[in-house]
Amino acid sequence: MLLASTATARVTQRVISIATASQKGGVGKTTICVNLAYSIARRGWNTLLIDTDPQGAVGLSLARSTRVRPGFYDYLGGHPTLTDLVLATRLPEFSILPAGQYDNIMRLGVQFFDVARRVSDLQRAARLAGYHVILFDTAAGLTGVTEGILKSVDYAILPQQSEPLAVRSVPHMLETLARFRSEGAPVKVAGVLLSMVMEDSPTSLQVARELRQVLPPDLMFKQSIPRLPSFLEASAHGVPVALLRQNPPPEAFLFDQIAAELETRVGLNRQQDHGYRHASLLD
Numbered sequence: 001m002l003l004a005s006t007a008t009a010r011v012t013q014r015v016i017s018i019a020t021a022s023q024k025g026g027v028g029k030t031t032i033c034v035n036l037a038y039s040i041a042r043r044g045w046n047t048l049l050i051d052t053d054p055q056g057a058v059g060l061s062l063a064r065s066t067r068v069r070p071g072f073y074d075y076l077g078g079h080p081t082l083t084d085l086v087l088a089t090r091l092p093e094f095s096i097l098p099a100g101q102y103d104n105i106m107r108l109g110v111q112f113f114d115v116a117r118r119v120s121d122l123q124r125a126a127r128l129a130g131y132h133v134i135l136f137d138t139a140a141g142l143t144g145v146t147e148g149i150l151k152s153v154d155y156a157i158l159p160q161q162s163e164p165l166a167v168r169s170v171p172h173m174l175e176t177l178a179r180f181r182s183e184g185a186p187v188k189v190a191g192v193l194l195s196m197v198m199e200d201s202p203t204s205l206q207v208a209r210e211l212r213q214v215l216p217p218d219l220m221f222k223q224s225i226p227r228l229p230s231f232l233e234a235s236a237h238g239v240p241v242a243l244l245r246q247n248p249p250p251e252a253f254l255f256d257q258i259a260a261e262l263e264t265r266v267g268l269n270r271q272q273d274h275g276y277r278h279a280s281l282l283d
């Protein structure tokens with residue numbers, strides 16, 4: 001029973017918003033967002049995955065038909081309500097806001113400096129709608145709409161490929177976020193998440209080791225994501241890896257561990273303490 005939620009309903013006072021972001025394209029942001037959002041939802045948090053990539057990467061990956069639906073960009077462009085843009089999934093705690101029609105915000109002339117305000121509106125609407133976690137999948141780069149998103153979310157996850165230039169690109173990302181904070185943005189680093197680690201490549205493993213030596217231990221997720229064909233296969237079929245087969249491959253459970261780590265990193269556990277102690281095994 002992969003689709004039924006086994007988790008207990010959570011009680012929370014606010015919504016925690018998290019964006020994945022990277023300077024470079026193709027580092028695994030969308031793969032991380034889809035799989036992580038699914039795992040967070042499976043842990044009982046009402047989770048809204050928002051596709052903010054004008055290419056509609058999440059939508060394309062999960063359901064080809066979402067390409068023509070209104071979504072995030074329509075909300076940015078002034079669509080008054082959030083809930084009618086959101087797609088339910090077969091997992092009740094997991095919803096998706098597709099990218100929608102990017103051209104709309106261009107046509108209406110919404111400037112990039114409006115994005116942060118509108119994303120804050122979206123977060124308020126999401127809280128009222130009962131979401132606990134919002135996960136933004138962004139397009140590569142830290143400017144434009146992505147800059148506006150990063151300036152209004154609570155946390156950023158920084159996916160990082162385990163390759164030689166990584167040791168230089170992580171500080172650049174951290175400096176950019178520090179600058180946003182100095183300008184008054186609330187964004188904190190949820191963590192650097194190593195992705196596409198090639199476990200049979202000495203270079204890839206060496207870079208992963210170096211990054212762990214150079215960066216403060218708290219800054220990096222303990223769990224990293226290996227480069228494995230199942231991730232490619234899952235995105236080709238438009239599903240999280242956990243839904244790829246009846247018996248999911250072991251890597252599907254990596255995202256449960258990352259979700260558990262994320263809960264601690266962003267303080268979801270503290271909220272949970274208000275209304276949740278432990279589950280009972282017998283009822």
Ligand SMILES: Nc1ncnc2c1ncn2[C@@H]1O[C@H](COP(=O)(O)OP(=O)(O)OP(=O)(O)O)[C@@H](O)[C@H]1O
Pocket residue numbers: 022024025026027028029030031032053057138139140195196197225226227228229230231232233235236
């Ligand atoms: N851990 C992995 N192992 C193998 N393939 C992966 C892994 N993560 C992602 N991929 C594949 O690599 C490609 C790029 O991944 P993805 O689309 O998640 O990156 P992205 O950072 O979102 O890219 P973009 O910047 O273009 O939005 C996709 O084809 C995806 O299926």
Ligand SMILES: [Mg+2]
Pocket residue numbers: 029030031053057137138139
């Ligand atoms: Mg992407």
